[in-house]
Amino acid sequence: MTDVAAMLNAYPAHREVIDDDALVLCIQQSLACAQACDACADACLAAPDVSHLAEAASAARVAADLAVTNARVLSRLTGFDAEVARTVVKACEVACRSCFLATRRHGLEYEHCHICAEACRRCAGACRRLLAGLT
Amino acid sequence: MTDVAAMLNAYPAHREVIDDDALVLCIQQSLACAQACDACADACLAAPDVSHLAEAASAARVAADLAVTNARVLSRLTGFDAEVARTVVKACEVACRSCFLATRRHGLEYEHCHICAEACRRCAGACRRLLAGLT
Amino acid sequence: MTDVAAMLNAYPAHREVIDDDALVLCIQQSLACAQACDACADACLAAPDVSHLAEAASAARVAADLAVTNARVLSRLTGFDAEVARTVVKACEVACRSCFLATRRHGLEYEHCHICAEACRRCAGACRRLLAGLT
Amino acid sequence: MTDVAAMLNAYPAHREVIDDDALVLCIQQSLACAQACDACADACLAAPDVSHLAEAASAARVAADLAVTNARVLSRLTGFDAEVARTVVKACEVACRSCFLATRRHGLEYEHCHICAEACRRCAGACRRLLAGLT
Numbered sequence: 001m002t003d004v005a006a007m008l009n010a011y012p013a014h015r016e017v018i019d020d021d022a023l024v025l026c027i028q029q030s031l032a033c034a035q036a037c038d039a040c041a042d043a044c045l046a047a048p049d050v051s052h053l054a055e056a057a058s059a060a061r062v063a064a065d066l067a068v069t070n071a072r073v074l075s076r077l078t079g080f081d082a083e084v085a086r087t088v089v090k091a092c093e094v095a096c097r098s099c100f101l102a103t104r105r106h107g108l109e110y111e112h113c114h115i116c117a118e119a120c121r122r123c124a125g126a127c128r129r130l131l132a133g134l135t
Numbered sequence: 136m137t138d139v140a141a142m143l144n145a146y147p148a149h150r151e152v153i154d155d156d157a158l159v160l161c162i163q164q165s166l167a168c169a170q171a172c173d174a175c176a177d178a179c180l181a182a183p184d185v186s187h188l189a190e191a192a193s194a195a196r197v198a199a200d201l202a203v204t205n206a207r208v209l210s211r212l213t214g215f216d217a218e219v220a221r222t223v224v225k226a227c228e229v230a231c232r233s234c235f236l237a238t239r240r241h242g243l244e245y246e247h248c249h250i251c252a253e254a255c256r257r258c259a260g261a262c263r264r265l266l267a268g269l270t
Numbered sequence: 271m272t273d274v275a276a277m278l279n280a281y282p283a284h285r286e287v288i289d290d291d292a293l294v295l296c297i298q299q300s301l302a303c304a305q306a307c308d309a310c311a312d313a314c315l316a317a318p319d320v321s322h323l324a325e326a327a328s329a330a331r332v333a334a335d336l337a338v339t340n341a342r343v344l345s346r347l348t349g350f351d352a353e354v355a356r357t358v359v360k361a362c363e364v365a366c367r368s369c370f371l372a373t374r375r376h377g378l379e380y381e382h383c384h385i386c387a388e389a390c391r392r393c394a395g396a397c398r399r400l401l402a403g404l405t
Numbered sequence: 406m407t408d409v410a411a412m413l414n415a416y417p418a419h420r421e422v423i424d425d426d427a428l429v430l431c432i433q434q435s436l437a438c439a440q441a442c443d444a445c446a447d448a449c450l451a452a453p454d455v456s457h458l459a460e461a462a463s464a465a466r467v468a469a470d471l472a473v474t475n476a477r478v479l480s481r482l483t484g485f486d487a488e489v490a491r492t493v494v495k496a497c498e499v500a501c502r503s504c505f506l507a508t509r510r511h512g513l514e515y516e517h518c519h520i521c522a523e524a525c526r527r528c529a530g531a532c533r534r535l536l537a538g539l540t
Contacts, residue, residue: 002167003250007174009248013181031166032137035210039142042211044329045324046148053317058484060311061331066493068203069474075170076177079463081503087496088471094492102484111145115138177466180459189450193349196447196466201358204339214328216368222361223336229357237349271521272437276443280516294440301436302407305480309412312481316418335516338473345440346447385408 004028007075016080019133023074026126030071030092033123037064037099040116046128047110060116063099066092067123074130086134093127096120139163142210151215154268158209161261164226165206168258172199172234175251182245191237198234199225202258209229209265221269228262231255277345287352289403293344296396300341300362303393307334307369310386317380326372330386336362336405337393344400349375356404363397366390407526412480421485424538428479431531435476435497438528442469442504445447452515463506465521468504471504472528479535491539500534526533 004024029031044050044057070092074085099119107114139159172195179185205227209220217248235255244247275295307330314320314327340362345357370390377384409429442465449455449462475497480488505525512519 003171003254004174007171007178007247007249010250011174011178011181011248012183012245015181026168028244031170035142035162035166035206036138038207038210039139039146042328043142043146045328046146046150046213048147048321050321050324051318055484058312058315058481059486061481062478062486062489062493064207065474065477068207071170072173072203072470073197073467075173076463076466078177078181079460079507080465081467084467084496084500084503087492087499088467091489091492091496095489098486098489110147111352111511112142112147115141115145119138177463178388180463182281183456185455185459186453189455190349193346193447193450194351196346197343197351197354197358200339200342204335208332211328211331214325216329216332219332219361219365222357222364223332226354227359227363230354233351233354235300273441273524274444276520277441277517281448281451282453282515282517285451297440301440303437305476306408306412306431308477308480309409309416310427312483313412313416316416316420318417333475341440342443342469342473345443348447348451364445372451372491380417382412382417385411385415389408402536 002028002031015077016082019130022130022133024132026089027071027074029123029126030067033096033119034064034067034071036116036119037067040103040112043112053106056106056113059099059102063095063120066095067084070127082134086131089127089131089134093124093131096124097128100124137163138165147213150212151217152261154265157261157265157268161224161265162206162209164258164261165202168231168254169199169202169206171251171254172202175238175247178247188241191241194237196236198230198255201230205262213250217269221266224262224266224269228259228266231262235259272298272301281347285347288353288402292396292400296359297341297344300337300392300395303389304334304337304341304364306386306389307337310373310382310383313380313382319320323376326376326383329369329372333365333390336365342399352404356401359397359401359404363394363401366394366397370394407433408438418483420482420536421487424484424535427535427538431494432476432479434528434531435472438501438524439469439472439476441521441524442472447509448517458511461511461518462506463503468500468525470530471500487539491536494532494536494539498529498536501532505529
């Protein structure tokens with residue numbers, strides 16, 4: 001769906017050596033996770049027992065913001081600062097893990113929480129894989 | 136890549152009748168466009184003749200912000216306000232069209248501008264298709 | 271609190287003639303509105319009768335996203351495209367108006383809805399003032 | 406300018422004990438910093454020797470995204486997760502420090518870089534003060 005890998009290859013200057021596959025995957029999973037989290041927080045608000053879903057909705061709002069920011073920051077290579085990248089990816093990983101724990105509890109009753117938890121799990125995994133190579 | 140359609144189907148309440156295919160496509164194209172625009176603005180900064188690309192980079196920054204916002208707003212259905220949706224999709228369409236014009240000029244020399252222009256063209260098209268059904 | 275006016279004066283190139291006071295005010299009100307809306311959507315989730323506040327929380331989420339985007343886009347002058355600016359400011363104005371209507375209803379019971387409605391009212395007003403000069 | 410403190414006081418439920426003054430200041434400085442960074446990245450694109458400012462513009466783009474995200478995440482208290490908050494504030498602090506170093510170099514020639522560096526310095530300081538109390 002996205003042109004992440006093509007844009008990476010089109011970068012016109014010498015650039016920091018990163019694990020390209022891990023980078024592309026992390027950006028893609030972050031975009032997918034952000035969308036799922038945004039939609040899940042919204043679906044929680046429409047659920048009959050929204051008061052039980054307040055924590056899940058809150059965690060999803062935060063994970064959505066972090067996943068969007070992670071995808072955007074990782075899409076830029078000029079003046080790449082590995083320390084900045086590491087802390088951003090780390091923050092995204094922690095927020096996704098927190099949202100995973102908050103939404104999977106409701107996964108049996110709410111399909112949107114199940115999908116969101118899975119998207120967060122995949123995104124957190126992609127963040128950890130990228131972090132392993134960001135020395 | 137994304138769970139856009141699955142999340143739409145998991146929405147737990149009665150919801151506004153929208154053209155679901157057009158909605159899913161618009162969200163997906165907005166996410167892809169945002170990423171391409173973010174990366175293109177960054178690649179412009181690394182180009183040897185960045186001064187000639189300043190306008191393209193600026194247009195890409197704006198289109199990236201609008202495309203992200205469009206994807207996020209369209210991912211939410213609770214309390215759906217058609218007038219709000221229309222103006223957001225319209226703003227995204229205009230920003231993508233503006234970025235398309237600014238980047239396609241450099242498409243022959245810069246692959247990242249070519250990819251960005253194409254992503255903007257597709258996103259603007261998906262916005263127009265969605266707008267046609269948002270009465 | 272912000273350096274909006276100082277940054278405007280520090281812009282190093284010839285730029286589009288806009289009503290500077292209206293521009294600075296619109297950026298400042300958008301930032302304040304975004305923060306109030308983000309906090310209000312969160313406070314709604316913590317309220318005892320959150321199910322009655324679902325629409326207010328949803329409207330506040332959308333207005334927060336639009337207000338942030340408006341402030342960011344208006345902070346950029348390079349390659350300024352008046353049509354883009356107009357549609358973004360318009361989308362922000364409509365989203366703030368929608369949130370104002372959704373939150374002021376709860377203003378007597380919930381202080382956070384009252385503050386949010388006021389912030390939206392001021393932001394929508396600043397948007398209209400800026401729009402009047404964006405020909 | 407903002408209603409940050411008023412919104413904090415209007416939160417309708419028992420909430421995590423945080424240093425409220427440090428929280429309010431960090432949100433306000435993050436909003437101000439985001440605006441200054443967004444405007445500085447744009448002003449860099451309009452400067453006659455933009456190629457020398459590419460790194461400053463890139464650092465400002467990243468710091469703007471992190472500062473916005475920081476302000477938004479910190480504006481929410483429901484389901485507050487101290488580990489998430491710490492990593493987000495840390496990422497903002499690191500990005501602001503990186504942008505401070507990249508922009509202050511150009512502070513003598515470019516007023517917008519000077520203002521941006523100062524906003525980043527204040528924001529990073531507010532982040533460190535908040536972090537000290539987020540145990």
